[in-house]
Amino acid sequence: xxxxxxxxxxxxxxxxxxxxxxxxxISFDVVKGETKVFIGPSGxxxxxxLRCINQLTIPDRGRVWLDDEEITNSGxxxxxxxxxxxxxxxxxxLFDHLTALKNVELALLxxxxxxxxxxxxxALTELRQVGLEDWADHYPAELSGGQAQRxxxxxxxxxxxxxxxxxxxxxxxDPELTREVLEVMKRLAQQGMTMLVVTxxxxxxxxxxxxxxxxxxxxxxxxGTPDLLTHDPQFTRMKNFIGQFNSYxxx
Amino acid sequence: xxxxxxxxxxxxxxxxxGLVITLQLIVCSAPFGLVLGIGVAAGRQYGGPILSRICKMxxxxxxxxxxLLLLFILYFGLPSIGITLTAFTAAVIGFILCNGAYNSxxxxxxxxxxxxxxxxxxxxxxxxxxxxxxxxxxxxxxxxAIPGLSNEFIYLIKYSSLAYMITVVELSGAGKNxxxxxxxxxxxxxxxxxxxLVLVTITTVAVSILEKHVSVPGTSRSTSAAQM
Ligand SMILES: Nc1ncnc2c1ncn2[C@@H]1O[C@H](COP(=O)(O)OP(=O)(O)OP(=O)(O)O)[C@@H](O)[C@H]1O
Ligand SMILES: [Mg+2]
Numbered sequence: 001x002x003x004x005x006x007x008x009x010x011x012x013x014x015x016x017x018x019x020x021x022x023x024x025x026i027s028f029d030v031v032k033g034e035t036k037v038f039i040g041p042s043g044x045x046x047x048x049x050l051r052c053i054n055q056l057t058i059p060d061r062g063r064v065w066l067d068d069e070e071i072t073n074s075g076x077x078x079x080x081x082x083x084x085x086x087x088x089x090x091x092x093x094l095f096d097h098l099t100a101l102k103n104v105e106l107a108l109l110x111x112x113x114x115x116x117x118x119x120x121x122x123a124l125t126e127l128r129q130v131g132l133e134d135w136a137d138h139y140p141a142e143l144s145g146g147q148a149q150r151x152x153x154x155x156x157x158x159x160x161x162x163x164x165x166x167x168x169x170x171x172x173x174d175p176e177l178t179r180e181v182l183e184v185m186k187r188l189a190q191q192g193m194t195m196l197v198v199t200x201x202x203x204x205x206x207x208x209x210x211x212x213x214x215x216x217x218x219x220x221x222x223x224g225t226p227d228l229l230t231h232d233p234q235f236t237r238m239k240n241f242i243g244q245f246n247s248y249x250x251x
Numbered sequence: 252x253x254x255x256x257x258x259x260x261x262x263x264x265x266x267x268x269g270l271v272i273t274l275q276l277i278v279c280s281a282p283f284g285l286v287l288g289i290g291v292a293a294g295r296q297y298g299g300p301i302l303s304r305i306c307k308m309x310x311x312x313x314x315x316x317x318x319l320l321l322l323f324i325l326y327f328g329l330p331s332i333g334i335t336l337t338a339f340t341a342a343v344i345g346f347i348l349c350n351g352a353y354n355s356x357x358x359x360x361x362x363x364x365x366x367x368x369x370x371x372x373x374x375x376x377x378x379x380x381x382x383x384x385x386x387x388x389x390x391x392x393x394x395x396a397i398p399g400l401s402n403e404f405i406y407l408i409k410y411s412s413l414a415y416m417i418t419v420v421e422l423s424g425a426g427k428n429x430x431x432x433x434x435x436x437x438x439x440x441x442x443x444x445x446x447x448l449v450l451v452t453i454t455t456v457a458v459s460i461l462e463k464h465v466s467v468p469g470t471s472r473s474t475s476a477a478q479m
Pocket of ligand 2: 046047048167168
């Protein structure tokens with residue numbers, strides 16, 4: 001690791017689908033233990049950006065490093081990097097045919113090559129982390145949305161990732177369930193997990209984020225600490241967006 | 252000779268021998284037909300452009316060829332290019348090809364019904380595509396393909412009778428031989444029919460037990476299976 005403790009470095013990412021330019025040059029560094037929050041209008045490329053980081057979508061241009069090792073163009077080593085970069089999705093994407101426990105175990109067995117006892121032990125530990133030890137033997141269809149999302153967080157945690165990418169983890173949840181997921185994420189942040197979070201939860205963003213990045217039209221239009229954002233008058237576009245969003249939500 | 256003596260002393264022993272052959276044909280064909288079906292479906296869905304085209308061509312070719320013709324080619328045709336198969340082997344190969352091609356269609360349909368998110372989540376954890384297909388996609392797809400695959404298995408039970416046309420004396424053939432020897436057609440073929448019906452019934456029951464056994468709790472499939 002380098003002297004600045006930079007875990008993840010994203011440099012000048014571009015991505016187009018057809019002739020639609022979705023990402024038009026995005027760069028940022030993520031320091032160990034930091035929580036970066038991304039906000040911005042729908043269709044602005046937030047999900048695409050997260051997927052470009054672990055190469056689920058291959059960027060047209062730009063580079064990504066994890067701990068000074070380049071992820072982009074890393075060939076089959078990408079599967080190693082993906083273990084180190086956890087991902088949590090809006091719709092959880094739990095493996096539907098497996099219990100909560102087996103969901104968490106699967107990659108431990110198949111990717112990390114643990115034996116059954118080790119994997120089980122580790123999976124139970126991670127489920128305990130998210131408060132779902134008692135639900136280990138339940139299938140995804142038997143879980144509430146909030147529980148399912150917490151299982152998917154446990155599944156990501158099990159790989160001992162250096163950073164976790166959250167793509168609107170609470171957007172499919174009602175307020176009660178949103179709270180239980182955000183609490184888990186808040187605790188992770190406090191424990192020093194490095195996280196990138198795409199969310200519309202401004203309460204969470206303001207209390208947990210080390211930096212908020214406002215994306216618009218494929219670029220980071222404005223960025224700053226939550227404190228700066230709420231007090232500095234220069235961040236007009238982001239304030240506008242948040243204002244609109246809140247009034248939409250409130251109304 | 253009364254009917255009773257005919258059925259129990261002549262017909263059933265002969266049919267029993269035929270039944271053994273029929274069961275051997277099925278047991279030798281079905282597992283490979285399933286494997287072939289999985290391979291072809293996965294090749295079509297996840298293989299590169301060349302492999303997927305080959306798989307597609309294979310399915311089209313088999314679908315477009317009457318099974319009887321396929322058996323004739325394998326048994327009577329191949330010797331002319333130096334490949335001589337026993338009748339039993341030719342039949343089994345024909346059944347595997349036919350069963351595999353149709354199985355692949357059911358499995359492909361099931362693969363298509365699995366949401367992209369399953370593959371994405373698996374890859375995000377560091378699984379290769381092959382690992383994701385084996386551990387995440389196929390287990391779900393095969394569950395969904397069970398009704399179609401069992402249907403195809405039932406067809407196999409019945410079209411195994413075509414082996415008789417290339418001299419394999421299986422159940423239908425055994426019945427035919429008895430019938431022509433004793434000039435007793437109606438009773439003979441009714442009994443043969445009943446044996447097939449029993450085979451199909453056993454299969455149907457076994458499949459529904461299997462379906463219950465592998466159903467995933469909490470899904471609509473498991474509740475509907477429980478109601479049956
Ligand atoms: N695989 C794809 N093929 C074609 N277009 C795509 C693909 N993925 C995303 N897009 C397009 O790229 C644009 C950005 O999508 P993206 O999902 O990254 O936005 P987002 O900021 O995450 O939006 P949201 O808040 O709605 O989730 C959209 O216009 C979308 O239609
Ligand atoms: Mg999105």
